[in-house]
Amino acid sequence: MHFDLVDLRLFIQIAESPSLTQGARRAFLSPAAASARIKALEGQLGSRLLYRDNRGVELTPAGQLLLQHARLILRQVDYLKSEFTEHGADKAGHIRIFANTTAVTEFLPEVLAGFLGERPGVTIDLQEKSTRDIVRSVLDGSSDLGIIAGPVAAGGLQVLHFSTDRLVLAVPKNHPLAQRSQVTLQDTLQYQHVGLPEGSTLQSFLREQVERMGATLSLRIQVTSFEAICRMIEAGVGIGVLPETAARRHSRTMQLSVIELNEPWAIRERSILVRDLEALPSYVRALIDTLRPQAPD
Numbered sequence: 001m002h003f004d005l006v007d008l009r010l011f012i013q014i015a016e017s018p019s020l021t022q023g024a025r026r027a028f029l030s031p032a033a034a035s036a037r038i039k040a041l042e043g044q045l046g047s048r049l050l051y052r053d054n055r056g057v058e059l060t061p062a063g064q065l066l067l068q069h070a071r072l073i074l075r076q077v078d079y080l081k082s083e084f085t086e087h088g089a090d091k092a093g094h095i096r097i098f099a100n101t102t103a104v105t106e107f108l109p110e111v112l113a114g115f116l117g118e119r120p121g122v123t124i125d126l127q128e129k130s131t132r133d134i135v136r137s138v139l140d141g142s143s144d145l146g147i148i149a150g151p152v153a154a155g156g157l158q159v160l161h162f163s164t165d166r167l168v169l170a171v172p173k174n175h176p177l178a179q180r181s182q183v184t185l186q187d188t189l190q191y192q193h194v195g196l197p198e199g200s201t202l203q204s205f206l207r208e209q210v211e212r213m214g215a216t217l218s219l220r221i222q223v224t225s226f227e228a229i230c231r232m233i234e235a236g237v238g239i240g241v242l243p244e245t246a247a248r249r250h251s252r253t254m255q256l257s258v259i260e261l262n263e264p265w266a267i268r269e270r271s272i273l274v275r276d277l278e279a280l281p282s283y284v285r286a287l288i289d290t291l292r293p294q295a296p297d
Contacts, residue, residue, distance in 0.1 A: 005077065007041050008070040010034055011049070015067045019056040071141035076279075092121030093283040098129040098137045099147035100201035102165055102243045103270070105225060108147070108291075115290050122283055130201050138273045144284050146273035150205070150265070160272040162292040166244040167266045169259045170233050170251070177239070182260040185209060185241075192220040192238040194229050206241055209265060230254055 014023030014034065024034035042049050047062035059067060078094070099108060104126060116122060129137065134146035135154050149165040169188060171177050177187065189210070195217075196203040203222070210217045220238045223229055226246035233240050234254040247258045260266075272288060274280060280288075 002044075003073070005074065007037050008074060010037055011041065011063075011066065012070050012074070014038065014050070014057060015059055015063065017057075020050070020052065023057075068140045072275075075141050075144070092119070093281055094123045094125070095145075095284055095287060096125040096127075096143045097145055097147065098127050098134045098143040100131065100134070100149055101128055101196060102149060102202065102246075103147040104128040106243060106246055111291055115287055119283065119286075128200065130199070130204060135273065138275060141275070144274070144280065145288065147270065148273060149201075149270050150268040152271070152273070154273055157273050157275060158277055160274070160277070160288065160292070161269055162272060163270045165268045165270050167241055167261055167263075167268070168244045168247050169239060169241055169261055170230060170247045170256050171239045171259065172233055172236050173255045173257055174236075175239065175257065177259060178257040180259055182262040184262050186213065186215070188239060188241070189215050189217065192218045194232040194238040194240040195219050195222050196229070197222050197224060202242070209263070226250070230256060 010023070010027045010029065013026040014020055017023035017026060020034060020038070021031045024031045027034065029037070038050065045062070045066070048060050049063035049066060051058040051060060097108075108126065112124060112126070116124065127143075129146075131148050131150070131152060134143070134148055135152060135157070137143035138146045138154075138157055152159070169177070169183055175191075177183055177191075180187075195206070198204075207217060221232060223232060226242050227250060229240045229242055230247070230250035231254065232238065234256055241261065244258070247256065250256065251258050272291065274288075277285065277288070
């Protein structure tokens, strides 16, 4: 069985587009030529890959399977090309990282700035995703590595622990909870909270914990960064749960009290997820080596 890389790239473009026409356009082919190539690919595999109707295209189970393998094959081809670049083995290439909220906003920018500064030929696509999407993306090859916090069921992946993420409660200096050395999540629910937008990994995680208690989280305002959360808390808008590194840093310049959360889930292990560390190109392994000793505890 012979696979044409052009056909695999075309199939990915169509699978990631709302219609065959748009997928063909992204692949710089006419819809007729794209359709003919997909039909030939289906004939070679002996399986239907796409359902087509007036609303667009939808992958069949066989199409879903091919998409997973096609992404992995083309990513390995890209790895191979980058290993022989004129810039050197770890000096050029593209890395896609899916990570949780804390990683994207707290420590990755500084680590990546230093890493990229030493490697002008490397580019990085960093996206904030939920833990479920992070795991799925590494499994299906749509990202090179994932960064998560907390336990994860990740069969088929390598889990590389690299630091600890502690969640704490931040309150204004004059708040009724400010003199407490520790609190439970239940203690905080009588007060209005300041949080991140819906869909952020941390906000989703906190909502899950509250729902398990059969309670509700009263959100007064949702903002886009930990600094904004702390500014709102300092102004008396509400209280908030956030990573200790962020809370401690902002408490040095703001009137905040940082209180330990007495919950089993408040201390979460941070991990890097990869499919196969040894199969990654040298520039991705170089990033992992850079990340692990520099990430804060």
